[in-house]
Amino acid sequence: MTARTSAKRPSSRTIASDVFDHLRRDILEGKLAPGTRMRFKDLRARYRSGLSPLREALMRLVADDLVILEDHKGFRVAPVSQEELVDLAMTWFELEAVGIRQSIEKGDDRWAANIKARFRDLSKHRMRTSQGTIDPAWEPHNLAFHESLYAACGSPSLMRFCRVLSERFSRYRRLWARRPHARNIAKEHEELCRAVLERDTTAAVAALRKHRTLTIQDLLANWNES
Secondary structure (H helix, E strand, O other), X not given: OOHHHXXXXXXXXXXXXXXXXXXXXXXXXXXXXXXXXXXXXXXXXXXXXXXXXXXXXXXXXXXXXXEEEEOOOEEEEOOOXXXXXXXXXXXXXXXXXXXXXXXXXXXXXXXXXXXXXXXXHHHOOOOEOOOOOEOXXXXXXXXXXXXXXXXXXXXXXXXXXXXXHHHHHHHHHHHHOOOOOOOOHHHHHHHHHHHHHOOOHHHHHHHHHHHHHHXXXXXXXXXXXX
């Protein structure tokens, strides 16, 4: 058997997963703008994929509410709205608050040490680049810090739903976080971290609510000024 015949070609499932990941990332990062028509001819050229993997990837994105399928019109990137922005942020907050309450009750020294480590990592990174855009390197550290706060909740489902909401909300942050409005986000994170480590549930949930509310206000202010 020759090297050519023995080499395994990627399965269509693997190709579809790669296309799905690429499409999803481009939507979340705003490279595919909200409402953009997703024509197969353009997508095949952009992602170098056949029709079958593309169709499978698009249907998975429909299930994730990142793409919509319209009768007789085809696929397009899901639109954005102020109502969805607020809904995502507040639902995310409510779930995080439950997770923090449970983690404060159940968390051990390892949980607390991980929070401190994730906070130190986040503190080493600026949220914005010199051009004023969100620094891609900051995003995973921000997510890791927030997830560490409720990592001891004991609910994989809660953790998974929070991750989904966080990723969907990140699209709004990338689209409209162009200019901060008199905020010290590092200080907000510090207050939240301290309250959780002190196991002060009331203060922790209040700090998280303040953090989310100010983010909503910033994004809506930039939206109205765009």
